[in-house]
Amino acid sequence: MKAESSSGQVGLHQMLGGLAPLFEAVSAATLPPLLPPDEAASWGCEQPSLAEHVRRVQGSDSPQLKAKAKTSRKVAAKPTAASGRVLYSKGALCTRFRQKDASAERLAEAAELLRSGGHFEETLSYTTALRNCEHGHHWEWALSLLGEMTGRSVEQDVVTYNVAIAACGRGQQWERSLCLLDGMPAAEVEPDFETYQALSLACSRNGEWEKALAFLAQAQQLGVANSESWHIGMMACAGAGAWEATLEMLECAGTSESPKDVSRDLMCYGVALYACMEAGRWPQCLDLLERMRLEEVQPDSIALACAAQACRDGRNQAAANEILEEMRHRKMDSNVAEVLNEATLSVDFPEVRSPVPLGALRPMAQKEVQLFKWIRQRATPGDVQSVIKVIEEFAEERSWLKIQGEQKKELLEATLRAEDRIVEFGCYVGYSSMVMAQRLRELGGRGSVTTCEVDAANAYIARGVLQFAGVEGEVQVRVGCACDWVATGQLGTIDFLLLDHRGTIYHEDLHAAEPSLSETAIVFADNVLYPGAPLFVNYIDVQGYAIEIHELKEFKRPDLDDWVVICRPPPPEKRKEMPESTPPELRRLSAEVDAISWRSQEQKVDWVSFQNRLKPVFYAWKDERGL
Numbered sequence: 001m002k003a004e005s006s007s008g009q010v011g012l013h014q015m016l017g018g019l020a021p022l023f024e025a026v027s028a029a030t031l032p033p034l035l036p037p038d039e040a041a042s043w044g045c046e047q048p049s050l051a052e053h054v055r056r057v058q059g060s061d062s063p064q065l066k067a068k069a070k071t072s073r074k075v076a077a078k079p080t081a082a083s084g085r086v087l088y089s090k091g092a093l094c095t096r097f098r099q100k101d102a103s104a105e106r107l108a109e110a111a112e113l114l115r116s117g118g119h120f121e122e123t124l125s126y127t128t129a130l131r132n133c134e135h136g137h138h139w140e141w142a143l144s145l146l147g148e149m150t151g152r153s154v155e156q157d158v159v160t161y162n163v164a165i166a167a168c169g170r171g172q173q174w175e176r177s178l179c180l181l182d183g184m185p186a187a188e189v190e191p192d193f194e195t196y197q198a199l200s201l202a203c204s205r206n207g208e209w210e211k212a213l214a215f216l217a218q219a220q221q222l223g224v225a226n227s228e229s230w231h232i233g234m235m236a237c238a239g240a241g242a243w244e245a246t247l248e249m250l251e252c253a254g255t256s257e258s259p260k261d262v263s264r265d266l267m268c269y270g271v272a273l274y275a276c277m278e279a280g281r282w283p284q285c286l287d288l289l290e291r292m293r294l295e296e297v298q299p300d301s302i303a304l305a306c307a308a309q310a311c312r313d314g315r316n317q318a319a320a321n322e323i324l325e326e327m328r329h330r331k332m333d334s335n336v337a338e339v340l341n342e343a344t345l346s347v348d349f350p351e352v353r354s355p356v357p358l359g360a361l362r363p364m365a366q367k368e369v370q371l372f373k374w375i376r377q378r379a380t381p382g383d384v385q386s387v388i389k390v391i392e393e394f395a396e397e398r399s400w401l402k403i404q405g406e407q408k409k410e411l412l413e414a415t416l417r418a419e420d421r422i423v424e425f426g427c428y429v430g431y432s433s434m435v436m437a438q439r440l441r442e443l444g445g446r447g448s449v450t451t452c453e454v455d456a457a458n459a460y461i462a463r464g465v466l467q468f469a470g471v472e473g474e475v476q477v478r479v480g481c482a483c484d485w486v487a488t489g490q491l492g493t494i495d496f497l498l499l500d501h502r503g504t505i506y507h508e509d510l511h512a513a514e515p516s517l518s519e520t521a522i523v524f525a526d527n528v529l530y531p532g533a534p535l536f537v538n539y540i541d542v543q544g545y546a547i548e549i550h551e552l553k554e555f556k557r558p559d560l561d562d563w564v565v566i567c568r569p570p571p572p573e574k575r576k577e578m579p580e581s582t583p584p585e586l587r588r589l590s591a592e593v594d595a596i597s598w599r600s601q602e603q604k605v606d607w608v609s610f611q612n613r614l615k616p617v618f619y620a621w622k623d624e625r626g627l
């Protein structure tokens with residue numbers, strides 16, 4: 001495969017050029033039958049073409065589907081709706097496909113209940129089930145459901161195919177991923193950049209780095225490759241021990257041979273260092289670090305840990321010590337094994353787009369990074385209840401978290417209604433989003449959750465947590481200021497607005513969101529008394545909201561009282577402009593709340609004394625209104 005350039009090095013264009021015919025050869029190669037040989041033979045054809053493979057799997061009358069339909073009918077014949085059956089939500093049924101050890105009967109039952117519940121009339125439900133199949137390593141089910149879509153004339157789109165390809169890749173079935181690509185024209189679906197990325201990843205997961213590069217080359221020819229595709233290609237080489245090819249790709253990064261948005265950045269260098277470390281090439285690691293400095297790419301903890309590990313393995317302890325010293329000097333975690341373990345964890349979750357190494361997040365969100373690791377070690381993937389419980393345990397055993405646990409959680413669950421379109425301001429690590437997603441499942445699996453988070457590190461961790469819990473399809477995380485998201489108009493109609501970001505601006509953000517509130521909207525405001533939302537209390541009062549105050553305790557702080565305020569806006573025609581003035585004493589109190597909140601991020605503050613000053617004002621207001 002290698003073609004020598006005049007300089008003696010392998011040029012990537014040559015390498016990719018050399019891979020193009022390989023790709024053709026791969027497409028045309030004899031592939032293993034999709035079904036066990038005896039079943040395939042019963043079709044009367046031992047070796048169907050690729051397209052034929054796909055058509056057969058997709059045909060509603062395939063033996064595979066018939067067999068499943070039989071099982072499904074058996075299951076459907078069990079006591080159902082009218083005769084006291086258990087009701088499962090769409091989310092809960094789709095999540096079953098995520099359980100690696102789920103029996104065929106349980107999965108068949110889930111598919112049948114999804115069908116009979118009318119959920120399998122839409123592309124999105126199938127795609128959600130397929131995505132769960134990917135996580136649960138149920139590639140056969142992914143293919144079967146994809147085929148069923150054709151049989152039931154449910155439109156397949158490029159996302160459906162991309163997810164099915166990913167499911168085959170995760171199930172070590174890269175050949176079947178190719179079958180799916182081959183079947184896309186028949187389904188009138190155009191591959192996009194994610195298709196090629198999923199194909200590259202499928203090949204990469206099976207150690208087929210040359211084929212991964214072939215797909216990268218094809219995506220480049222079609223103009224749909226980007227930096228992410230390039231990184232996947234590099235990782236495919238690095239993971240398969242092809243360190244020379246990885247270095248070659250590093251050379252080509254940022255030249256005309258790579259997609260336009262690729263540069264020799266930290267990611268490319270990091271993968272190259274990893275490849276050299278794995279191959280025991282410590283001198284190359286040191287060269288790479290040197291080059292990074294020359295090119296002003298600051299090595300992060302993972303890059304340095306790779307180089308240190310390579311030097312240790314190569315018994316160059318002096319060089320390893322020098323690197324460790326730099327890590328300590330830059331206040332990085334100098335536990336090389338731990339840093340590398342984190343890097344591996346993020347590689348295990350490649351479906352989180354543009355993975356940021358957890359180590360890079362640590363300076364911004366140390367506790368939250370620890371929490372994410374704690375979750376991955378202790379909770380069950382795809383089991384949202386277990387993730388919620390493990391977060392609560394972390395708050396109990398390790399470090400307090402600003403989440404809506406205990407009484408607040410119960411109140412939240414009791415207030416939500418089936419089909420609520422929920423918008424939350426203040427996602428943090430996704431705890432309350434998961435509580436709400438889970439509650440919507442229990443209420444029938446309709447409705448939606450969109451959550452805004454201003455802190456990018458928190459939002460990144462939240463996405464990872466939600467993905468781990470298997471609710472990423474049910475919760476949209478929007479990174480940025482809540483009021484900016486409101487201004488985009490993209491949050492849609494809101495039936496349930498959860499205010500849990502910054503009490504001193506609740507009134508402003510609520511006012512901005514008012515035009516989006518539905519007629520029956522509920523506003524659920526946490527932390528009204530602790531740390532305090534004085535201007536919000538005044539706002540809902542003068543604007544004519546119907547107000548309910550719930551007095552309860554802050555999560556895991558029995559010494560601190562708090563209020564959750566549940567209020568309903570007046571009808572749209574009675575909603576008013578922002579009040580021009582607010583009582584000065586409330587403005588002063590609000591400024592004090594801000595000041596102590598900021599201070600609490602740096603040092604210990606006496607919240608109980610502060611509350612003793614705040615409470616009389618709030619209770620006087622409450623009593624005056626007879627609330």
Ligand SMILES: C[S@@+](CC[C@H](N)C(=O)[O-])C[C@H]1O[C@@H](n2cnc3c(N)ncnc32)[C@H](O)[C@@H]1O
Binds near residue numbers: 403426430
């Ligand atoms: C109390 S925590 C939210 C807890 C979360 N609702 C839960 O119970 O799991 C508040 C979060 O709001 C975020 N935040 C603060 N100001 C914000 C704003 N203007 N827009 C969006 N998020 C904001 C903070 O970064 C923090 O993560």
